[in-house]
Each structure stands twice: as C-alpha cells, then as structure tokens.
Amino acid sequence: MIYFDHNATTPVDERVVDAMLPYLHDLYGNPSSLYRLGRMARSAIDSAREQVAALIDAPASQILFTSGGTEANALALASAQGKRLWISAIEHPAVVENALRQSGRYAGINSLPVEPSGLVAEQALRQFDLGAGDFISLMLANNETGAIQDVAGWVDRLKGRGVIMHTDAVQALGKIPVSFKQLGVQLMSLSSHKIYGPKGCGALVHDAGFSVQPMQWGGDQEQGLRAGTENVPAIVGFGKAAELARLEIEQRTHHIQRLRIRLEQQLKTITDLVIFAEQAQRLPNTVQFGIPGVNGQMLLMQLDRRNIAVSSGSACAAGSEQISPVLAAMGVDAALAKSAIRISLGQGNNQNEIDQFVDVLKTLLAGN
Ligand SMILES: Cc1ncc(COP(=O)(O)O)c(C=O)c1O
CATH class of the missing domain: 3.90.1150.10 (Aspartate Aminotransferase, domain 1)
Known part of the structure; x- marks a missing residue:
C-alpha cells in the first residue's frame, strides 16, 4: 500500500515500540505507588517529559501529559473561562467543537478571519481591540493545507496587552522546528501519534507563570492539573518518538x-x-x-x-x-x-x- x-496518523516507529514494550510487560507499576515498581514507572514518565521538553525547547516542569491533542486543546480552552475567546476560522474541530459546545463558559466566542492564502488576516489585529480579557487560539500549522501561521509574530505584536495565546502545534511538531520559548505563547498542544509515537497520548505545554485550569479531578497526577493514572507505555513511547524527532x-x-x-x-x-x-x-x-x-x-x-x-x-x-x-x-x-x-x-x-x-x-x- x-x-x-x-x-x-503515522505508523509507530519500531524503536518506539521497543521502548514501550517493557512497560506493557514487566514494568506495569502504577507511577503513584511508592515501592520500586511504581518508582520505575514514575522515573520513565520523568524521562519522557525531559525528551518531549528537549524537542520543543521548554522546561520539563511545564509539560502536562494528556490523552492526545484533543484533550490538550480542551484543557487549554478550559483556561479561557470568563474570557473573550478568539479562534481562527481554520482551527481543527478539537478546538472549534470544544469552544462551541461550551460557549457559555466564555465572555463570547469570535472568529479570526482567514485570507485566501490560508493565513489569518493581519488586519484582525488592528480591527479588534484585543487586550487583557482576551484569549486567542491560533494553530501553528493547518492539518489540511499545511499553512504555517506566524504565531511568534502575533505574540510579538500583542506583547504587553495581556492577551493569552494558545497554539495547537499538533501538525507542526516533528515536521518543522517548534520552540515553545521562541513562539512565546502561554499554551501549546501536542500529540504523539503524528510523530511516529502511539495514539492516545499528547501534552499541553504551559508558561511557568500561567495557571492551567483542570477539567477533571481525582488523584494529584500531573501536578493535580490532569487527574488519572498515567498511560505509562504511551507516555514512554511519546518520549522516545520526541527524542527521535529531535535527533532526526x-x-x-x-x-x-x-x-x-x-x-x-x-x-x-x-x-x-x-x-x-x-x-x-x-x-x-x-x-x-x-x-x-x-x-x-x-x-x-x-x-x-x-x-x-x-x-x-x-x-x-x-x-x-x-x-x-x-x-x-x-x-x-x-x-x-x-x-x-x-x-x-x-x-x-x-x-x-x-x-x-x-x-x-x-x-x-x-x-x-
Ligand atoms: C491540528 C490538530 N489538532 C488536534 C488534533 C487531535 O489530536 P489527537 O488525535 O491526538 O486527539 C489533530 C488530529 O488530527 C490535528 O490535526
């Protein structure tokens, strides 16, 4: 074929499969358990966090593992509660549907228009009076056309106005260099299965000074911001896929x-x-x-x-x-x-x- x-989606890299297998077999411990088997799983998650961090040029402490890009986007938008939400007209359904179905949480939802080129219209920046109280979700690269938005430029031009910026970097990751630091956004979504990692795993990256609002509560996994026993084999696979993407x-x-x-x-x-x-x-x-x-x-x-x-x-x-x-x-x-x-x-x-x-x-x- x-x-x-x-x-x-991408096929899982054989080297990723090899890295995951021990965590599907002998190393099945719950990372929250205090005995050795649990500590080994915890340590594997910590290593994967470092591997993802290295790929996107961000501190490991600012990475929250999720069940994929969709959940990362939903978690990002949960932090837009009470704000005026702006989403570009070409966002993935994982942003659009999360926004529309929870519209009551925001102080309005607005669309940022797109030019025939596939890029979000610059004039939107001038046309709308954006400031504190505004939350923008602008994808880094579009899944259909592949068009890459100047997210760093938008952050730069909005500097000092108190606007919160989220970027869905799911499609950009592994295909072009993605630096969280250089982009300057507060929130960024990632997914493992677009970079030769397993499905059902992703991450939300957040700025150190930004307070992420959880969507679910339970145990205090992922700094209490994403409760639920971690999918250790998938996280290990995502980490390995990130390491390979960085090196290659x-x-x-x-x-x-x-x-x-x-x-x-x-x-x-x-x-x-x-x-x-x-x-x-x-x-x-x-x-x-x-x-x-x-x-x-x-x-x-x-x-x-x-x-x-x-x-x-x-x-x-x-x-x-x-x-x-x-x-x-x-x-x-x-x-x-x-x-x-x-x-x-x-x-x-x-x-x-x-x-x-x-x-x-x-x-x-x-x-x-
Ligand atoms: C731009 C974009 N965002 C989010 C997602 C959703 O990611 P996941 O499949 O990991 O939930 C996709 C998947 O197609 C995507 O292309």
Whole structure:
C-alpha cells in the first residue's frame, strides 16, 4: 500500500515500540505507588517529559501529559473561562467543537478571519481591540493545507496587552522546528501519534507563570492539573518518538520536502489543478489540491481501490455534502473545495511512490 496520510496518523516507529514494550510487560507499576515498581514507572514518565521538553525547547516542569491533542486543546480552552475567546476560522474541530459546545463558559466566542492564502488576516489585529480579557487560539500549522501561521509574530505584536495565546502545534511538531520559548505563547498542544509515537497520548505545554485550569479531578497526577493514572507505555513511547524527532528532524524535513517538490512538479502538469494555500509557507510534507469538475470523495475511493491511501483533508467533509470549513474560510469556490485531496507524506515514502501515484491519478482523471 502507498500511505500518503501522515497528517491523519503515522505508523509507530519500531524503536518506539521497543521502548514501550517493557512497560506493557514487566514494568506495569502504577507511577503513584511508592515501592520500586511504581518508582520505575514514575522515573520513565520523568524521562519522557525531559525528551518531549528537549524537542520543543521548554522546561520539563511545564509539560502536562494528556490523552492526545484533543484533550490538550480542551484543557487549554478550559483556561479561557470568563474570557473573550478568539479562534481562527481554520482551527481543527478539537478546538472549534470544544469552544462551541461550551460557549457559555466564555465572555463570547469570535472568529479570526482567514485570507485566501490560508493565513489569518493581519488586519484582525488592528480591527479588534484585543487586550487583557482576551484569549486567542491560533494553530501553528493547518492539518489540511499545511499553512504555517506566524504565531511568534502575533505574540510579538500583542506583547504587553495581556492577551493569552494558545497554539495547537499538533501538525507542526516533528515536521518543522517548534520552540515553545521562541513562539512565546502561554499554551501549546501536542500529540504523539503524528510523530511516529502511539495514539492516545499528547501534552499541553504551559508558561511557568500561567495557571492551567483542570477539567477533571481525582488523584494529584500531573501536578493535580490532569487527574488519572498515567498511560505509562504511551507516555514512554511519546518520549522516545520526541527524542527521535529531535535527533532526526533535519534529515526528516529534507526527505519529505524533496518528495513534495517532486510531487508538486508533477501535479502541476495536470490541467487546472489548484494547490491550496500555495502562496503560504507550508509544512514540508503537505499538499492539498483541487481539480475543477472532480468529485474528491469518489477520487479518494478510486485511489483506495488501487491501494493508495489519501485524504480529502477534512474529517467533517467525509461522506457528506459539506465542504471543508478550512477551504470555505479561505474563500475557495464550493465546487473546487469538493474536489479536494490532501497528500501528507512521511518518512516511509519514496520517489517511486510519488511517480506511481501521479500515474494512477492521471489514469483515473482520464476516465480509465
Ligand atoms: C491540528 C490538530 N489538532 C488536534 C488534533 C487531535 O489530536 P489527537 O488525535 O491526538 O486527539 C489533530 C488530529 O488530527 C490535528 O490535526
């Protein structure tokens, strides 16, 4: 199979599996237990926290492990209680749905508009009088188009105004360098399964001076901010995946970027094909495109029958007549948006697969 959907999830790296296995077998202790088996589990969590911290340039003490990116986003938004919440028009459902379904907790929810480039409109900064009492959630990289927002620039321009900034860095992590310090945000969400780690694990990173509001209570795990017995094997796996991403980021970026350049060169030979957010700086592994007159869902299924796994990019568009809210926010014509296909490359892909995919795509488009 040709797997081109690494923004959905990645295969677990064998080295990550090896690191996790002892914690699924003999080292099953509860990290809160005081005897040796428990202390070993605690120590494994501490090491994983250091590994994640090293990848994102943040103190380990500011990392809270969660059940994934979705919970990290929910936990971040729980700290927006009583504030005016601003979310960009292209946020992941893990932000949008958490905001909308708990709208009563905030002093209003507002959308930050996005330009056709896929980037949040700069004018929003001037247009709205943002200050203390405002909480912004602006993703670092978009899961569909791969567009990278200038989060550090936004933090810089809002400096001194008392605005709280959260960034969902789930898609950026492991694909581009992500430094919590350099971004300057108060809160950042991460997920393990996008960086060749196990599913069901992630983290919320918080600024030292920022007081995170818990969503659930029980034991005093994770500084009392995220109660519940820790998923030790998954946390160990996330830590190992983070360590590998840090050590290999240059070669990984180079590999996927080289493949994407080759892919885009070939895609551009297809008449009228449009690459979304092409003008924006994008993740090196992601290309989302549309072809006028094509049904994206049907194309996706035809590719699946040829053992090629791609995505339309938008979970909520799958199997429905709805178009991607991300593309809609960018002002993409509805018919073109319905033709969207997203390719997200990963470390296991090679040039052969790119060439094979484009051949199959061209054959399908020619109706053969
Ligand atoms: C941008 C973004 N945020 C959050 C999530 C949710 O992360 P998880 O699957 O770990 O809950 C995803 C997953 O697709 C994502 O792409």
